[in-house]
Amino acid sequence: MPDPMRIRAQVTGDKATVRVLMAHEMETGQRKDAAGKPIPAWFIQEVSATHNGKPVLAAQWGPSVSKNPFLQFVVKGAKAGDKIAISWKDNRGETRTDEAVVS
Amino acid sequence: MKLKPVLAASAIALIAASVPAQEKSAADGIAEYRKMLEDGNPAELFEAKGEALWKRKRGPKNASMEACDLGKGPGVVKGAFVELPRWFADTNKVQDLESRLLTCMERLQGLDPKTVTDERFGRGEQANMEGLVAWISAESRGMKMNLPTSHPEEKRLYELGKRAFYFRGGTHDFSCASCHGEDGKRIRLQDLPNLTHNPGNGVGFAAWPAYRVSSGELWSMQRRLNDCFRQQRFPFPGYASEVTIALASFMGINAKGAESIAPSIKR
Numbered sequence: 001m002p003d004p005m006r007i008r009a010q011v012t013g014d015k016a017t018v019r020v021l022m023a024h025e026m027e028t029g030q031r032k033d034a035a036g037k038p039i040p041a042w043f044i045q046e047v048s049a050t051h052n053g054k055p056v057l058a059a060q061w062g063p064s065v066s067k068n069p070f071l072q073f074v075v076k077g078a079k080a081g082d083k084i085a086i087s088w089k090d091n092r093g094e095t096r097t098d099e100a101v102v103s
Numbered sequence: 104m105k106l107k108p109v110l111a112a113s114a115i116a117l118i119a120a121s122v123p124a125q126e127k128s129a130a131d132g133i134a135e136y137r138k139m140l141e142d143g144n145p146a147e148l149f150e151a152k153g154e155a156l157w158k159r160k161r162g163p164k165n166a167s168m169e170a171c172d173l174g175k176g177p178g179v180v181k182g183a184f185v186e187l188p189r190w191f192a193d194t195n196k197v198q199d200l201e202s203r204l205l206t207c208m209e210r211l212q213g214l215d216p217k218t219v220t221d222e223r224f225g226r227g228e229q230a231n232m233e234g235l236v237a238w239i240s241a242e243s244r245g246m247k248m249n250l251p252t253s254h255p256e257e258k259r260l261y262e263l264g265k266r267a268f269y270f271r272g273g274t275h276d277f278s279c280a281s282c283h284g285e286d287g288k289r290i291r292l293q294d295l296p297n298l299t300h301n302p303g304n305g306v307g308f309a310a311w312p313a314y315r316v317s318s319g320e321l322w323s324m325q326r327r328l329n330d331c332f333r334q335q336r337f338p339f340p341g342y343a344s345e346v347t348i349a350l351a352s353f354m355g356i357n358a359k360g361a362e363s364i365a366p367s368i369k370r
Contacts, residue, residue, distance in 0.1 A: 070143030
């Protein structure tokens, strides 16, 4: 199973800033290994976020996103105690979902 | 007699004035870049992995690492990092964090240390080690380096480390001190800490382990030293070998009182 994400969600005024660190290799498919063979592409393709179960963000990612990506966004109307869930799916079909409580 | 300090002071002022303004702004730029990255330091991912590994039952003995004594008693993690390397009675050796973890893995979990020491950095058990050092160092974040120096072995390792630090050799006739023996030196745009005295809070010894953005890896002090040996064109030191622990003792004792920010983030 993929390693967990780190999610922090903090309220400032009437919105919450969500910061997410994802653990992923994000191989572009352009690199070659020591033997000269191409390293197969392996990257996150879909990212989605929900606020108390309601979708608030959907993104399509490609191989140009860095290894161990960092994502930050703002959710309007989020209050302390609300739940923020993040999911990703990579091109191998692996997925990971993690949840955090807004503080 | 009174003239001397005045002369010295004016000489310093002249040197300060002749330093080009550009150099400072480049260093400031790097500092700003690090500040921006700090917010999302991927070392946190390694910390999470390390904490889980510490508590997970593994190995032939199906045991966790929770009974491991890092110097402050079995299972005490907080504050242990800033007092390593130190002498341990049960092994009668001065050990750094990595070599101590090897002892615990072997004694508690029954894992062969060779699964770590013979592995390449970043793979298999080496990757597990990186997680462990990230988490253990993070538990002492903000604390001050305070290595014990009372045991004769600790003194011996410090002296050995000092010798290794100043030892010149290899095709380039390099020593550690060639790059890390003076203030204000740089390699490309990176400031090189002067490790012959306390380089300051969160600099040098007090900044490692660290996440390297350029390679997307977490480097322990063992790996940092291994790469220093490579840059000097020295033969690679054995993982957790005595010379690496001696160098860590030398740097760690010199850094007494410096605030540890490990695991930090590097370009």
